[in-house]
Amino acid sequence: NRRIVLAERPQGMPTPETFRLEEGPVPTPGPDQVLLRTVWLSLDPYMRGRMSAAKSYAQPVEIGDVMVGGTVCEVVQSNAEGFGPGDLVLAQTGWQEYAVAGLKAVQKLDPGAFPPSLALGTLGMPGLTAYVGLLDIGEPRNGETVVVSAAAGAVGSVVGQIARIKGCRAVGIAGGKDKCDYVTGTLGFDACVDYKAPDFMQRLKEACPGGIDVYFDNVGGDVADACMALLNNFARVPVCGRIANYNDTELPPGPNRVPQLMGLVLTRRLKVQGFIVSDRWHRMADFHHDMGGWLRDGRIKYREDVVEGLEKAPEAFIGLLQGRNFGKLLVRVGPD
Ligand code: NDP
Known part of the structure; x- marks a missing residue:
């Protein structure tokens, strides 16, 4: 063994x-x-x-x-x-x-x-994470713009596809052209922006002409920073993962920007909520029912x-x- x-x-x-x-x-x-x-x-x-x-x-x-x-x-x-x-x-x-x-x-x-x-994957823990994070915390409404990072991955790919099913504009953020092409071409997101490109911020703005209503944060770091600036009033931010920071051994240098961030939370009336999927196993039956149907109908790809x-x-x-x-x-x- x-x-x-x-x-x-x-x-x-x-x-x-x-x-x-x-x-x-x-x-x-x-x-x-x-x-x-x-x-x-x-x-x-x-x-x-x-x-x-x-x-x-x-x-x-x-x-x-x-x-x-x-x-x-x-x-x-x-x-x-x-x-x-x-x-x-x-x-x-x-x-x-x-x-x-x-x-x-x-x-x-x-x-x-x-x-x-x-x-x-899609029918298991990562899929449930996408489902509860987007639907229960993100509360997406028809016509809103949902942005998700790590969009080509297990969680992010599902977030954007459910957002589309709910009538939202889905914008992915992923590393590199191949992943971005897959996110728009195969998964059917409306746009996907490469966060490694030098003009990332500009392209993100262009991909979200009406601002961001839901930012599903899978990565933290600079990507989250860029998205926070584009949030609309009453936007929701399900905080799912911080993979950009998991290997950090110390805080990044620079000024303390907590006051600025919390100022944004206040003035734009943001809902920023972390969640851990293991608190939400009770949603498994609904998730299985919906996701099983979407997979069978070909509406969710993986x-x-x-x-x-x-x-x-x-x-x-x-x-x-x-x-x-x-x-x-x-x-x-x-x-x-
Ligand atoms: P993925 O399949 O998306 O794989 C991880 C991806 O993260 C990589 O492929 C990479 O994509 C991206 N990434 C890695 N480093 C960085 C970085 N420094 N900056 C930006 N992106 C980076 O993983 P999962 O879908 O399984 O997980 C996604 C996130 O969701 C993770 O943060 C994970 O911890 C979290 N999670 C949280 C749960 C919860 O209960 N809260 C449950 C499950 C997952 P790219 O090439 O695009 O950079």
């Missing part, structure tokens, strides 16, 4: 030395447990937070422990009623080939309904970036923090 553990806490960007590949025996399931073989491992930006010991909304991974992560697994052996060998389940078994899990920690998947990997083999997970994860993934990042750990 190969597994990848946290070898040391990274300072700044993780490196290959942050992780260690280990081998151990395949575990034996106890009463009411199943033995699982990992098929798909999801790599997600939140894992950077779990590598740090700083206080957060979730417990950190301890040094030497298996890295956490959502997985789609096949049941190999079952001591649990209702589960048999060959069943596919959604689990949280992390970066390893085999694991045992109790009944409450797994959820059976219907292999005929959708490709199983979607349970880790793209997966698949890496082959567990040993590739560290490099792929480091790439995610640098924008090298193109679509939902997944590791195929074993045959489906």
